[in-house]
Amino acid sequence: MRAALVDNNGQILERRDADISPNSMVSQLAELAAQLRSASNSVSALGIAIPGLVNRQNDRVISARDLPPTLVENLHEELTRATGLRVEIENDANAEAYGEFKAGAGVGARNLFYMMIGKGIGGAIILEGRLWTGASGFAGEVGHITIDTEGLECVCGNTGCLETVASAPSIVRRARERLNRDSTSSLSRLGLRKDFTAADVAHAANEGDDFALMMIERTGKYIGTGVATVINLLNIERIVLGGDVMDAGPLILNPIIQEVKRRAFLRCFEATEIVAAKLGADAAPIGVALLARDASA
Numbered sequence: 001m002r003a004a005l006v007d008n009n010g011q012i013l014e015r016r017d018a019d020i021s022p023n024s025m026v027s028q029l030a031e032l033a034a035q036l037r038s039a040s041n042s043v044s045a046l047g048i049a050i051p052g053l054v055n056r057q058n059d060r061v062i063s064a065r066d067l068p069p070t071l072v073e074n075l076h077e078e079l080t081r082a083t084g085l086r087v088e089i090e091n092d093a094n095a096e097a098y099g100e101f102k103a104g105a106g107v108g109a110r111n112l113f114y115m116m117i118g119k120g121i122g123g124a125i126i127l128e129g130r131l132w133t134g135a136s137g138f139a140g141e142v143g144h145i146t147i148d149t150e151g152l153e154c155v156c157g158n159t160g161c162l163e164t165v166a167s168a169p170s171i172v173r174r175a176r177e178r179l180n181r182d183s184t185s186s187l188s189r190l191g192l193r194k195d196f197t198a199a200d201v202a203h204a205a206n207e208g209d210d211f212a213l214m215m216i217e218r219t220g221k222y223i224g225t226g227v228a229t230v231i232n233l234l235n236i237e238r239i240v241l242g243g244d245v246m247d248a249g250p251l252i253l254n255p256i257i258q259e260v261k262r263r264a265f266l267r268c269f270e271a272t273e274i275v276a277a278k279l280g281a282d283a284a285p286i287g288v289a290l291l292a293r294d295a296s297a
């Protein structure tokens, strides 16, 4: 986990990285917060971004990937007690969106949609300068837009979600399937490594490997299809794309933009800027700190 002391302008003043053990998470988080607080005497709030669903109306974590339910159930209450600070817990995609909005690729926009493409696919909506979380806190789940009605089952229970074809694990699965099916496909660099990752595919594409390049381009088409839906729905000013899968750079951003242009309503497409996120792994700590600050305003 990554912890940071963030100032009012969204600049990181101090940071700590630590491995968190699920069994003692609250005490470890409290200890990290205490260490960071020692560098400033004006800390007003503690923000926690987690990969999961959070109901901000009652501060309950509904579910969290990779964390036991018993542990996150009372996270808000336990952290408030352990730190004495006002605590805000937020979904990681929402936190990243707010970070990019305030201090990254979203600066200057009033309305934006943020999409995080990594292990899963998340999204967040900022309307008129505020995070819009929907009726119960879960708006922006763009990873679960249906892309293929005949597609594979998704973790959400639906089939053919964007996440089943364009998340990092899905890129690896599709590459494997194709390599198994078509012996003429060459993934010369990756073929040598049995346990290759989506980052390896992106790296090979950047080195000019044809097969890897095709896999990245197709991933871009899927993401672009999802983005086109968002643009048609919201006529949004800016789309910011983040997450590990976007580390492929222009190799993935260009096919995304091409596909959006092909599929979106032209007038909406023309009004939208589609850009890569700027803050990388700092987006979540910066965003959740500013959300925690602004929640009290």
Ligand SMILES: [Zn+2]
Residues within 6 Å of the ligand: 143, 144, 145, 154, 155, 156, 157, 158, 161, 163
């Ligand atoms: Zn789904």
